[in-house]
Amino acid sequence: MSAASPSLTPTGTIALTVDRRRVAIATVVGTTVEWYDYFIYASAAGLVFGKLFFEPAGPAIATLLSFLTVGISFLFRPLGAFLAGHFGDRIGRRPMLVITLILMGVSTTLIGLLPTYGVIGIVAPILLILLRILQGVSAGGEWGGAVLMAVEHAPRERRGLFGAMPQIGVPIGLLLASAMLAIMNLIFPGDAFLEWGWRIPFLFSVVLVGVGYWVRRSVEESPVFEEIAARKEQTRAPIGKLFRYFAPLVILAALVFAGNNAVGYMTTGGYIQNYATNPNGPLGLDRGAVLWAVTVSSVFWLIFTFLAGWISDRIGRRTTYIIGWVLQGVFVVTLFPLVNTGNILLLGLGLVLLTTGLGLTYGAQASWYSELFPASVRFSGVSISYAIGSILGGAFAPTIATALQQATGTTVSVTLYLLGMTVIGLVATLLLRDRRGINLRPGAEEEQRRGIYAWSK
Known part of the structure; x- marks a missing residue:
């Protein structure tokens, strides 16, 4: 019996429940592996890549160049989103998830084997930049497939909860990346960390990708795509159709994510790690302590991201977001006053508080994006909106923050930048409608095209 069957025997109901759980687990595992790989690079960029790959430029410029390599990958996320969106709307969600996972794992492992500038x-x-570009292509194609597999398998009344499953893979990925680097810092202290310690988390990606591949190969294709394929309704040029009819939606959805992503990349992009541990900076905190503080904050980010998905099934995606934007704005303002105390516990508190807003403006994203776009262009729509939002938000957030702090000599300018991005996300949210519970199947395209914007009927 197909997972998409409208009538189910008791045995079929159990099978459907098991299949949904398998899909939920697969999306968590897969996105965790993808974002572990992605964040291990960003953390290493803030901690060691400036010295190892860009040292001749001098400490300040080397830091900027290192963060630029983090941002460059975002410019190639749209390429990954376009490719995965096109083929995901034509041949299915599942094959694209396997391809993006393998591409990310190979790129990450090769980074761990790279000789440095001194060699x-x-x-x-x-070579570092080229491999980071491949990571960007993979990340651009990964997210859309993962969230659609989760949301399109989900019961209508629990889409927020199921959609939060791939979302929590992001904080879990950060948690694993930070914890691995912190452990390597203990095992390989001082110069040993620069020599070998930083490489092992990259090489460990081989193991994680093997697990992720095995799990993802075990899940069924999305029932929505199976129905599209059965009807032979795959769009020949889904991206062209997307921009012809839904360009304003793509822009607004991208701005929603940009508001979250810019703030989130203060840790996921390695800025806080670099700012707090830089021996030439104002704090000069212990590298290991800061990594553990980021690891703890990742746990709270995971909790609030999951909670946001659950809450959004009860009060709506849009309302959950609005609450999140308010909290994010408040804790953006408190972040650097706590970090600048130089007390590691207060730094950790600042990061933990920030995760409340970050979680509430991220956990419901999968379900809201999926409910905003019609079935025939859904993979393309969610992937491209996410990719553009990541460029406008997180791509160069660490670079911008570093440049602002160096130019002004104060983190107040960084706070104003992050607050401005939060306001942009809030405004974009207010211009979209909540579409909780809308029919996602391909036969309901007319319903899916109506009532998207706050001003539409």
């Missing part, structure tokens, strides 16, 4: 000169940063 092969200018070739080292060039």
Whole structure:
């Protein structure tokens, strides 16, 4: 019996429940592996890549260049989103998830094997950038497939909860990345960390990708895509259709994510780690202590992200977001006053408080995005909106924050930048409608096209 069957025997109901649970587990595992790989790079960029790959530029410029390599990958996320969106709307969600996972794992492992500038000169940063670009292509294609597998398998009344499953893979990925680096810092202290300690978390990606591949291969295709394929209604040029009819929606959805992503990349992009541990900076805190503080904050980010999905099934996606924007704005203002005390416990408190807003403006994203776009262009719509939002938000947030702090000599300018991005996310949210519970099947395209914007009927 197909997972999409409208009538089910008691045995079929059990099978359907088991299949949904398997899909939920697969999306969590897969996104965790993807974002572990992605964040291990960003953390290493804030901690060691400036010295290892860009040292001849001098400490300040080396830091900026290191963060620029984090941002460059975002410019290639749309390419991954376009490719995965096109083929995901034509051949299915499942194959694209496997392809993106393998691409990310290979790129990450190769980074762990790269010689440094001191060994092969200018070739080292060039190879580093090329591998980071491949990570960006993979990340751009990953998210849309994962969230659609989760949401399109979910019961209508629990889409927020199921959609939160791939979302929590992001904080879990950060947790694992930070914890691995913190452990390596203990095992390989001082120069040993620069020599070998930072490489092991990258090489460990091979194990994680093997697990993720096995889990993802075990799940069924999305029932929505199966129905599209059965009707032979795959769109020949889904991206063209998307921008012809839904360009304003893509822009607004991207701005929603940008407001969250810019703030989130203060830790996921390695900025706080670099700012707090830089021996030439104002704090000079212990690297291991800061990594553990980020790890603890990741646990709270996970909790609030999951909670947001659950809450959104009860009060709506839009309302959950609005509450999240308010909290995010408040705790953006308190972040640097706590960090700048130089007390590791207060730094950790600042990061933990920030996760409340970050979680509430991220946990409901999968279900809301999925309910905003019609079935025939849904993979393309959610993937491209996410990719554009990541460029506008997180891509160069660590670089911008570093440049602002260096230019003004104060983190007040960074706070104003993050507060401005939060307001942009709030405004975009207010211009969209909540569509909780809308029919996601391909036969309901007319319903899916109506009532998207706050001003529409």
